[in-house]
Amino acid sequence: MSEDFTQFYYHQPLIHHDDDHRRNNYSAAAASITFSADHSSVVHHDNLQSFDPSYLSFTEFLHGSCTGHDSFLDAAFGLSPSISSAVKEERTPVVEAAGGGETPATPNSSISSSSTEAAAAAAAGDEDSNKGKKEVAKETEDDSSKKLDVKAKKKGGKKAREARFAFMTKSEVDHLEDGYRWRKYGQKAVKNSPYPRSYYRCTTQKCPVKKRVERSFQDPSTVITTYEGQHNHHVPVTLRGNMAPAGVVFAPPPLLEGPSIPAHQQLLAQMPQYLYSTSNVYDKDHPQFLQYQLSELQDVIPPVFPKHET
């Protein structure tokens, strides 16, 4: 299937299906996506060609509105990509599902990461990213009990990590708008990188979602965003102007802990709207989503991050 991996790249030219909402050139399909700003390449593959983001939200898509997704997702998450050939230089976003155990340890070289750090490392070429183990999850995040929470999770031993996924975006702005409201709560220098990492928390009350944003030091034009946790609310609709991408119509539903929804699908549903909506509020900055591919990653996966060979 390594060869098939390229199938998951989906070059989506302009979706002019709708009006101003979908003005941008980016749209996504499925677990692995190539965002392309140029309209030249349109690659429809068997399992993708029925997908039209303008009709179907990514979430719906993931949740089975389209046929053949199981296999699709399986493929996507177990992907054994030879993306290296397809997109050598491009970054490989990663999904990390927490708590899972049955990881299909991505057999492959291109996309394998046991942690977000690894993902970042992939972009940054940093190998000592195997420190992702200290990741711990928070079930809830009470403002009043953050410290206690921290201690609690330590006391109780290691908890399952929050589901996380990272993706890389070509953009000049660090903090890409995704429809949610975030509050920055920290910034740290990243080892082996001149660029700092910023920490954001969803400002919605009780929402435990956090994200980290850093810039790839190998490719400064690439921003690595790592989401952690699941939103328990809808995308704020009261966002004004530049706060809300016009295309939040594809906002993912709040992720309910429905046991029926596989973790990886939940993760996918967490994708920021701009990944699958077709609006781009950063006109001036022209973020370009180079590509997107997901794989279910878990601790068992060696954080070996193949540097894009070449």
Place this chain on the structure above:
DNA sequence: CGGATTTGACCGGCGC
């Protein structure tokens, strides 16, 4: 004035 950001301090985990 309220909310967001900045930034140094602090804490815990991990490797040596």
Place this chain on the structure above:
DNA sequence: GCGCCGGTCAAATCCG
């Protein structure tokens, strides 16, 4: 045990 590092806190500051 110690030092490094990632992640978080929280006071100070900024900004609309």
